[in-house]
Amino acid sequence: MNLPCHNDPIAAIIASHQLIPGALLPILHAIQDELRFIPPEAIGPIASALNLSRAEVHGVISFYHYFLTSPPPAHQIHICCAEACQSMGSERLMQHAKSTGDFSVHPVYCLGLCANSPAMMIDDQLHARVTLDKFDRLTEMLGDQS
Amino acid sequence: MKLFVPSDSAALALGANELTAAIAAEADRRHIDITLVRNGSRGMLWLEPMLEVSTPEGRIAYGPVETTDVVSLFDADFLHGGAHHLRLGFTEELDFLKKQERLTFARVGITDPLSLEDYLAHEGFVGLQQALSMPAAAIVQQVTDSGLRGRGGAAFPTGIKWQTVLKTQADQKYIVCNADEGDSGTFADRMLMEGDPFVLIEGMTIAALAVGATMGYLYVRSEYPHAIHILNKAIEIAREAGYLGRDIAGSGKTFELEVRKGAGAYVCGEETALLESLEGRRGIVRSKPPLPAITGLFGKPTVINNVISLASVPIIMARGAAFYKDYGMGRSRGTLPFQLAGNIKQGGLIEKAFGITLRELMFDFGGGSMTGRAIKAVQVGGPLGAYLPESQWDTPMDYEAYTALWAVLGHGGIVVHDDTANLSHLARYAMKFCAIESCGKCTPCRIGSTRGVEVLDKIINDQDKTAQLELLTDLCDTMLHGSMCAMGGMTPYPVLSALKHFPQDFGLTDTGAQHA
Numbered sequence: 068m069n070l071p072c073h074n075d076p077i078a079a080i081i082a083s084h085q086l087i088p089g090a091l092l093p094i095l096h097a098i099q100d101e102l103r104f105i106p107p108e109a110i111g112p113i114a115s116a117l118n119l120s121r122a123e124v125h126g127v128i129s130f131y132h133y134f135l136t137s138p139p140p141a142h143q144i145h146i147c148c149a150e151a152c153q154s155m156g157s158e159r160l161m162q163h164a165k166s167t168g169d170f171s172v173h174p175v176y177c178l179g180l181c182a183n184s185p186a187m188m189i190d191d192q193l194h195a196r197v198t199l200d201k202f203d204r205l206t207e208m209l210g211d212q213s
Numbered sequence: 214m215k216l217f218v219p220s221d222s223a224a225l226a227l228g229a230n231e232l233t234a235a236i237a238a239e240a241d242r243r244h245i246d247i248t249l250v251r252n253g254s255r256g257m258l259w260l261e262p263m264l265e266v267s268t269p270e271g272r273i274a275y276g277p278v279e280t281t282d283v284v285s286l287f288d289a290d291f292l293h294g295g296a297h298h299l300r301l302g303f304t305e306e307l308d309f310l311k312k313q314e315r316l317t318f319a320r321v322g323i324t325d326p327l328s329l330e331d332y333l334a335h336e337g338f339v340g341l342q343q344a345l346s347m348p349a350a351a352i353v354q355q356v357t358d359s360g361l362r363g364r365g366g367a368a369f370p371t372g373i374k375w376q377t378v379l380k381t382q383a384d385q386k387y388i389v390c391n392a393d394e395g396d397s398g399t400f401a402d403r404m405l406m407e408g409d410p411f412v413l414i415e416g417m418t419i420a421a422l423a424v425g426a427t428m429g430y431l432y433v434r435s436e437y438p439h440a441i442h443i444l445n446k447a448i449e450i451a452r453e454a455g456y457l458g459r460d461i462a463g464s465g466k467t468f469e470l471e472v473r474k475g476a477g478a479y480v481c482g483e484e485t486a487l488l489e490s491l492e493g494r495r496g497i498v499r500s501k502p503p504l505p506a507i508t509g510l511f512g513k514p515t516v517i518n519n520v521i522s523l524a525s526v527p528i529i530m531a532r533g534a535a536f537y538k539d540y541g542m543g544r545s546r547g548t549l550p551f552q553l554a555g556n557i558k559q560g561g562l563i564e565k566a567f568g569i570t571l572r573e574l575m576f577d578f579g580g581g582s583m584t585g586r587a588i589k590a591v592q593v594g595g596p597l598g599a600y601l602p603e604s605q606w607d608t609p610m611d612y613e614a615y616t617a618l619w620a621v622l623g624h625g626g627i628v629v630h631d632d633t634a635n636l637s638h639l640a641r642y643a644m645k646f647c648a649i650e651s652c653g654k655c656t657p658c659r660i661g662s663t664r665g666v667e668v669l670d671k672i673i674n675d676q677d678k679t680a681q682l683e684l685l686t687d688l689c690d691t692m693l694h695g696s697m698c699a700m701g702g703m704t705p706y707p708v709l710s711a712l713k714h715f716p717q718d719f720g721l722t723d724t725g726a727q728h729a
Contacts, residue, residue: 088511091493096474130495131476133435149397150592154555154630155583176479178436179400180223182258182553182560191438193226
């Protein structure tokens with residue numbers, strides 16, 4: 068068993084999670100919470116701690132949309148593109164977002180704000196009833212912060 | 214002075230935290246002592262953020278309130294229910310709420326979600342106390358007698374599922390709550406977890422007593438961080454108060470509960486894919502049999518139920534099976550929290566007995582489309598549900614009646630589209646969504662969805678239309694009958710219903726659609 072090592076956050080996370088049942092997702096979440104992504108060098112230690120092959124660990128990371136394998140940009144925008152938001156013009160919002168400024172914009176399929184569509188998320192912050200004006204206002208503030 | 218500002222995600226996304234801060238600052242400036250409670254949402258989501266003030270006559274609502282309204286609200290003496298253009302009246306008297314039958318959502322929006330005191334004062338843990346005084350088989354019988362069916366969409370009788378787990382011998386059994394609410398147009402699970410987490414904990418604990426399980430997992434999607442946060446806190450509070458852990462409410466029985474976070478895979482809402490994910494693997498669908506009730510999580514007998522199914526159990530135990538069964542129609546007993554969403558003026562949560570119609574929900578509750586245009590098509594039951602044309606809006610909402618329409622009542626999510634919607638694009642989207650989210654295990658879903666997008670593109674671009682329509686119908690038939698789970702197996706519902714009911718959007722006359 069790996070001993071907790073405070074210099075190495077990945078080793079510390081593995082050590083504190085490896086004995087719980089079904090530990091792989093909780094470990095990956097903890098690493099991403101800490102480092103904002105899952106670095107490739109984490110795969111080997113995770114695999115050996117959980118007695119899995121590297122391919123199995125890689126397979127899990129690549130299966131789930133949420134896990135990132137490279138550092139994300141400072142700000143991330145997720146625009147809901149599922150049916151309810153489509154009915155309120157999320158496609159137009161998406162086009163607008165892509166054409167204005169150099170944000171990292173990704174689609175997301177449902178934020179659970181379907182009665183206040185269209186919805187989006189800037190980093191961890193939810194926003195609903197997002198008009199094009201509201202989008203510009205919110206992202207302008209974003210520019211000021213960074 | 215007691216004030217309520219929801220901390221439901223929908224309210225937060227519309228500035229509820231900023232509003233709370235502005236109210237606190239203004240009260241401070243005016244030297245007024247106020248108590249701010251962060252409640253769940255009442256479900257009138259077009260009015261969020263909706264604040265309420267407590268008066269001796271009852272709670273008075275104001276909404277939707279922006280931070281810029283705060284000074285004028287104080288000037289209008291809103292703390293005593295003063296007149297203001299945002300004043301809506303007594304909350305309980307508002308038409309949208311008054312017409313509902315709130316059983317599962319009885320406390321949501323009324324209590325502080327993390328106040329155990331509030332929970333106990335509103336019939337909390339009464340069902341658990343009942344269950345603790347009964348033998349396991351009697352609990353299962355009561356749930357069976359209530360007629361409760363799985364609220365996640367499949368509508369399988371909950372009591373029958375529990376019975377299978379109860380009679381399967383094992384050294385370890387599990388309760389798993391499926392809170393991977395990924396369907397567009399659904400937010401009842403989220404509202405319940407954020408607005409009344411203790412009822413879900415109570416429901417899972419009763420399930421554990423009923424089948425002899427000692428460990429439970431709540432699998433919540435990663436898109437719901439606020440719900441995860443609230444659930445974790447609620448579990449901690451319940452454990453400290455002795456409602457979870459080694460000695461539930463002094464009974465000597467053990468039940469532990471843990472929240473697990475999903476990772477953005479829609480297919481994990483399918484129960485066997487969810488179990489795979491909980492075990493630390495890719496969310497790949499398992500073959501059935503064996504049923505999860507016999508060989509489930511970590512190979513052990515497992516009750517896996519949706520949030521609303523489990524959260525409906527406490528009231529069934531507290532008030533009795535007959536009380537619950539009295540609501541509804543046919544084989545659809547009790548209530549369903551309908552979620553009115555998309556292009557709708559008054560969207561939100563409407564808990565009603567089965568039997569209400571889509572027209573009543575969209576017009577009496579919803580007030581018509583948000584854009585003011587004619588409503589054209591309504592998708593019921595999530596991305597895998599059919600599109601319903603106006604001729605079907607008067608059918609009572611009941612599982613069997615919807616099956617007869619070749620539609621799906623599912624989770625009760627309703628997404629409204631106005632007459633600017635193009636159903637051929639929505640059909641293409643259904644195939645595309647399936648291609649993005651397919652787990653990849655079975656061919657009809659993995660390959661069929663990609664071919665479906667291609668075929669629909671050709672139809673939309675008017676290339677060899679007659680042959681492509683035949684191909685699409687054939688492909689949908691293969692997906693319907695050859696897929697391992699509902700992902701591929703139900704994607705044809707939105708596709709074929711769109712083609713059948715809205716042939717003009719595919720460049721066809723009515724007769725051309727008879728291929729479908």
